[in-house]
Amino acid sequence: MQSEADLGDLLEKVAGKDQAALRAIYVRQSTRLFGIAMAILRDRVAAADVLQDSFLRVWQRAGQFDRTRGEPQVWLGSIVRHAALDAVRARGREIPTDDPGLGDSLVEPDAIDSISAADEGKRLHACLERLPEANRQGIVLAFVHGLSHPEIATKLDLPLGTVKSWIRRGLLSLRECLS
Amino acid sequence: MRTIPTDPDELAAIAGEYVLGTLDARAARMIEDALPTHADLLALVGEWEHRLAPLSNLALPEAPPPELWDRIAGQIEPPARIATRPRFLRLWQGWAIGASLAAAALAAIAILPSQQDQRVMTVLVSDRTQTAWTAEVDRQGGLKLASVNAPGGTEINTSPEGKVLQLWALPPGATAPTSLGLLPRGAGDIKIAAPAVKPVPGMLIEISLEPPGGSPFGNKPSGPVLFIGRLSAAGPAT
Known part of the structure; x- marks a missing residue:
């Protein structure tokens, strides 16, 4: 069985400039990672650029991955997500929040059930459920779809200041709930 | 700040x-x-x-453009690269097959030819990928499912005892999926001669785990969705 540990082994080989190992990671993870980039960018060309940049970063920085401090999947996902967020920021977050592709053709913010497949997901799910609805939606819209504070405020029809403080408070209650 | x-x-x-x-x-x-x-x-x-x-x-898993790996490989190894076609299937054949469905990581590829002979496909992978499927639409509109990493007559429907796998399609704009039927057990490829809905780009394909006889709801899965992905254009047919 392939496991998280195997992905960690592959990253160690990538740190030693083993291109076959990078390709093995690509084969196993590119579909998941492209989905993460697409959820933020909603543009296959831009998402492909982000995935390409991300794999180049993995190639260059695999030596920085420390398996005692995190899981390879989380590390890979965060590289792609931050690259996608950078791309969104660079184009000025011009995606309109009334984009019909947001929320229905992708994932409804309420559809948090699918995060609970693993134990850690179950804990996060339980803690998210304790948050007020708008607060939970704001966190999902930001993390999954890369929406900014003003975009979330528009989408949820709430004042900007309220959204900012709710999300901040929501993060801190998640932290407490998960500790 | x-x-x-x-x-x-x-x-x-x-x-x-x-x-x-x-x-x-x-x-x-x-x-x-x-x-x-x-x-x-x-x-x-x-x-x-x-x-x-x-x-x-x-975030729904979605297959990147098929040429993307070549772009990446070209940047990490610029000189004297031997051009090879992506051989996803061959690579995937090396994957181990998971013993239990719950722990298994799943992948599916759906390919269908369009009028312009453009391949439209999606690759679906769960977080812990083990089993891979291909779904290909033939020119008669039938749908063929095959395992990528268990080729050559291996039983590809690995649902646990007392459970069945059910195939669903959600066309763009539809609010409820349509059942394409239960996947039979047995060796070899699975063919659905006349799917209840025509596969088109943008359509969501799902495989869910259901009790014998399929989802009691009829018009939606009752069990966990093990595969999900959206068909999209993926380059010319080969």
């Missing part, structure tokens, strides 16, 4: 907002610049990445 906060709660909060993605470009850059030398901040960011990572499962 101009500087990295010193207050522990403020530092934790800004690390969380960085991971969440709500910081503006300048603040995010400031955090990234500080990370290599700020051990506390680095640890907090790592904790937030770990905490929030399950949210990534909300």
